[in-house]
Amino acid sequence: MSLDHIVSVTIGGLTVGMIYALIALGYTMVYGVLKFINFAHGEVFTIGGYVAAFTLLGLGVNDDMSPLVLAGCVVLALLAAVLVPMAIGFLIERIAYRPLRGRSRIIPLLSAIGVSIVMQQLIILVFGPAPVSMPSLAVGSASFVVFGIRIRVLALVIIAVSSALMLGLTYLVKSTRIGKAMRATSQDMEAAEMMGIDTNKTIAFTFVVGSALAGIGGFLVVMYYGSLKYDAGFLYGLKAFTSAVLGGIGNIPGAVVGAIVLGMTETYGVSLDLGFMAWFVVAGLILGLYVQMVRVPRRRLQHIADDRRTPAYEKSITDVYRLTPYYGFKTLLAERTDALLSVSAAHAVRLMFGNLFLAVVAAVMFANASVRIDTRWQPVIAFVVLMVILMFRPSGILGEAITEKV
Amino acid sequence: MAAMTERISSVLARVPRGVYMALAVVLAAGFPLLNVIGVVETAWLRVGVMSLLFVMLALGLNIVMGETGLLNLGYIAFFAFGAYTTALLSSPKFELRWPFLAVVVVSTLIAMLAGFVIGLPTLRLRGDYLAIVTLAFGEIVRLTIINLQGFTNGPNGITGIYSPLLAGGSEVKTGLAAWLTVDKPIEYYYLVLVAVVVVSILLANLKNSRVGRAWNALREDELAAISSGITASRAKMLSVVLSAGIAGFAGSLYAYYSNVISPESFLFMQSVIVVCMVVLGGMGSIPGVVVGAIVLQALPQVIRQAAGAARSDFEVYRMLIFGVLIVVMVIFRPEGLLPDKLWRRESHEVDPRELEKTRQSLFDLEEGEKDLEV
Numbered sequence: 001m002s003l004d005h006i007v008s009v010t011i012g013g014l015t016v017g018m019i020y021a022l023i024a025l026g027y028t029m030v031y032g033v034l035k036f037i038n039f040a041h042g043e044v045f046t047i048g049g050y051v052a053a054f055t056l057l058g059l060g061v062n063d064d065m066s067p068l069v070l071a072g073c074v075v076l077a078l079l080a081a082v083l084v085p086m087a088i089g090f091l092i093e094r095i096a097y098r099p100l101r102g103r104s105r106i107i108p109l110l111s112a113i114g115v116s117i118v119m120q121q122l123i124i125l126v127f128g129p130a131p132v133s134m135p136s137l138a139v140g141s142a143s144f145v146v147f148g149i150r151i152r153v154l155a156l157v158i159i160a161v162s163s164a165l166m167l168g169l170t171y172l173v174k175s176t177r178i179g180k181a182m183r184a185t186s187q188d189m190e191a192a193e194m195m196g197i198d199t200n201k202t203i204a205f206t207f208v209v210g211s212a213l214a215g216i217g218g219f220l221v222v223m224y225y226g227s228l229k230y231d232a233g234f235l236y237g238l239k240a241f242t243s244a245v246l247g248g249i250g251n252i253p254g255a256v257v258g259a260i261v262l263g264m265t266e267t268y269g270v271s272l273d274l275g276f277m278a279w280f281v282v283a284g285l286i287l288g289l290y291v292q293m294v295r296v297p298r299r300r301l302q303h304i305a306d307d308r309r310t311p312a313y314e315k316s317i318t319d320v321y322r323l324t325p326y327y328g329f330k331t332l333l334a335e336r337t338d339a340l341l342s343v344s345a346a347h348a349v350r351l352m353f354g355n356l357f358l359a360v361v362a363a364v365m366f367a368n369a370s371v372r373i374d375t376r377w378q379p380v381i382a383f384v385v386l387m388v389i390l391m392f393r394p395s396g397i398l399g400e401a402i403t404e405k406v
Numbered sequence: 407m408a409a410m411t412e413r414i415s416s417v418l419a420r421v422p423r424g425v426y427m428a429l430a431v432v433l434a435a436g437f438p439l440l441n442v443i444g445v446v447e448t449a450w451l452r453v454g455v456m457s458l459l460f461v462m463l464a465l466g467l468n469i470v471m472g473e474t475g476l477l478n479l480g481y482i483a484f485f486a487f488g489a490y491t492t493a494l495l496s497s498p499k500f501e502l503r504w505p506f507l508a509v510v511v512v513s514t515l516i517a518m519l520a521g522f523v524i525g526l527p528t529l530r531l532r533g534d535y536l537a538i539v540t541l542a543f544g545e546i547v548r549l550t551i552i553n554l555q556g557f558t559n560g561p562n563g564i565t566g567i568y569s570p571l572l573a574g575g576s577e578v579k580t581g582l583a584a585w586l587t588v589d590k591p592i593e594y595y596y597l598v599l600v601a602v603v604v605v606s607i608l609l610a611n612l613k614n615s616r617v618g619r620a621w622n623a624l625r626e627d628e629l630a631a632i633s634s635g636i637t638a639s640r641a642k643m644l645s646v647v648l649s650a651g652i653a654g655f656a657g658s659l660y661a662y663y664s665n666v667i668s669p670e671s672f673l674f675m676q677s678v679i680v681v682c683m684v685v686l687g688g689m690g691s692i693p694g695v696v697v698g699a700i701v702l703q704a705l706p707q708v709i710r711q712a713a714g715a716a717r718s719d720f721e722v723y724r725m726l727i728f729g730v731l732i733v734v735m736v737i738f739r740p741e742g743l744l745p746d747k748l749w750r751r752e753s754h755e756v757d758p759r760e761l762e763k764t765r766q767s768l769f770d771l772e773e774g775e776k777d778l779e780v
Binding site for chain 2: 111383387392
């Protein structure tokens with residue numbers, strides 16, 4: 001386990017995470033505004049990659065071209081990879097989602113699945129079933145060495161471009177007129193309309209921006225990996241969605257955080273020893289225990305009227321969260337419940353078992369410290385992360401954006 | 407013209423439902439006879455068996471999706487559980503040959519157990535999140551099947567699954583035992599048909615029972631249902647476990663029928679196809695779902711035969727049409743081809759004429775009151 005290895009794996013994870021983030025932003029923005037999972041977003045990403053690759057192939061780029069012409073071609077490809085997905089995102093919203101607005105949740109999701117299938121088949125019909133391959137350019141594989149670590153230029157470009165785009169998006173949402181409209185629409189569509197906001201236009205704009213980001217993501221992926229398959233969007237889309245949920249869906253910084261965490265988990269998961277990763281589990285366990293035993297009781301007690309806050313009462317609340325097996329079983333036996341605090345014996349026991357589970361996992365990982373997980377299992381990691389996060393903390397790392405408005 | 411159609415439909419509506427059902431069963435049971443007298447090829451019998459298996463899957467998915475209103479996008483995973491259990495218990499892989507009934511029961515139970523395990527932590531999630539979790543579950547199952555090569559042979563799948571013996575014993579004997587071995591398409595057809603009929607009768611009765619009403623209530627308004635005393639978690643769990651069991655049952659029959667199973671048969675797209683069948687037929691409507699499954703499974707084969715299209719191209723167009731179909735159905739006819747009564751009422755906006763009538767009568771009432779005052 002050399003430091004070089006860890007650093008280069010970290011850069012790889014960051015790069016992948018940034019690409020997930022670009023796609024995840026589209027999911028999270030649409031979710032924020034419409035409370036709806038745009039299942040077809042992954043296909044928009046694929047189309048971005050395909051259009052970019054075919055533009056470059058069509059222009060016949062090669063390394064003999066002068067750098068200026070080459071740069072021009074790349075910019076053209078980028079433009080195509082932005083504009084075509086934008087148009088498609090706009091059309092999808094108009095045709096398949098707008099007529100369904102206000103229906104129960106699963107109906108638009110079904111429509112989105114239909115759109116996703118249609119787009120996948122259209123990609124096959126238009127571009128053929130074979131994966132598209134980029135012309136191999138020297139720029140694409142260029143790399144340099146710092147402190148004995150080889151770094152691909154393109155990885156740094158991806159990290160820089162994505163960061164810039166995310167900053168731009170934050171500015172757009174936080175400080176512009178249309179961003180304000182987006183936030184208002186997301187908060188309460190009806191009220192926003194009464195304030196004179198054209199919500200239809202705002203929603204269309206959200207789709208267009210999200211699709212443009214996904215298109216850029218597709219462009220970067222096809223540059224980085226050199227090829228893209230017609231069904232790549234499914235997996236990328238799901239991973240991006242996982243990132244969005246992981247960070248707290250509807251929350252823009254959350255999507256970025258979630259994407260980086262997921263990218264890192266995936267890359268670390270299959271390229272580092274279990275012994276190294278076990279420390280992350282230990283850190284998570286300690287953080288979790290701190291939150292459960294100190295932060296949560298403190299926050300919950302703040303909501304209690306002063307006359308009820310006797311020391312005995314406070315102790316009873318704190319005890320529920322003191323999740324040693326002893327207290328866990330004690331609360332279980334006492335069946336102590338407090339609806340106002342939403343503290344229940346069952347909850348305490350659940351947390352206790354969660355902690356025990358993490359401890360066992362860490363112990364098993366330390367016991368097999370030198371083992372690495374086979375790369376074959378990499379796609380499973382994202383799905384497991386998705387299931388675990390939805391089971392235990394559906395609101396994600398940042399924020400509680402999924403609480404329902406009544 | 408319009409009056410005529412109305413008359414016909416009113417006459418059709420007066421025919422008791424049992425007549426239609428009996429007619430459907432007779433038609434389905436008579437279909438293989440066309441093969442026996444040599445009108446249709448045996449290939450069509452195979453299409454028939456697959457259609458019936460998908461009918462069963464669609465009926466199972468309909469419980470969660472149509473009756474309880476929970477979208478399951480990883481439904482094919484339960485099918486895989488059933489199929490792989492059967493393959494492991496009745497193939498040269500582990501040198502096992504359990505009796506048919508035992509295998510089917512165990513496969514069903516394993517799939518139900520999988521449903522229970524996945525339902526336990528996820529059922530409290532809201533609809534769309536549940537859909538994505540089940541999708542992830544389906545993919546995890548498929549990828550795990552591919553990766554656990556010692557157990558499942560990975561991507562190669564398990565081959566040489568034995569034919570079911572309806573009467574015990576582990577060797578194919580002569581006489582009655584040989585006669586009771588299911589190994590010809592026509593025999594599989596009737597085996598699956600009996601299973602489908604039994605399952606659909608069971609589900610039709612369940613739908614009109616206390617449990618079925620609880621499911622529908624949860625679908626319409628969870629809060630109201632809970633307030634009227636329905637234990638949401640129990641009812642939802644029952645529907646998930648039951649639908650998983652039906653998928654496991656179908657998967658077991660599928661493994662027997664096809665002799666070979668591989669992870670290729672349990673792709674996400676398969677789950678979507680089953681969803682598509684339920685949407686097309688009409689969520690919550692048993693006859694609708696049956697029709698939807700038959701149309702979507704058999705019709706493409708008929709078209710393929712007629713067009714003689716190349717295989718790869720054909721798949722693309724088939725999926726394209728499925729996708730368009732889903733979108734068009736949910737936008738224009740969300741209640742499906744043969745809708746369930748409740749869904750029709752729910753899924754459409756209020757009919758403007760109806761609204762006008764209501765308003766008129768309210769208006770009349772006001773007028774009347776005014777008259778009284780004067």
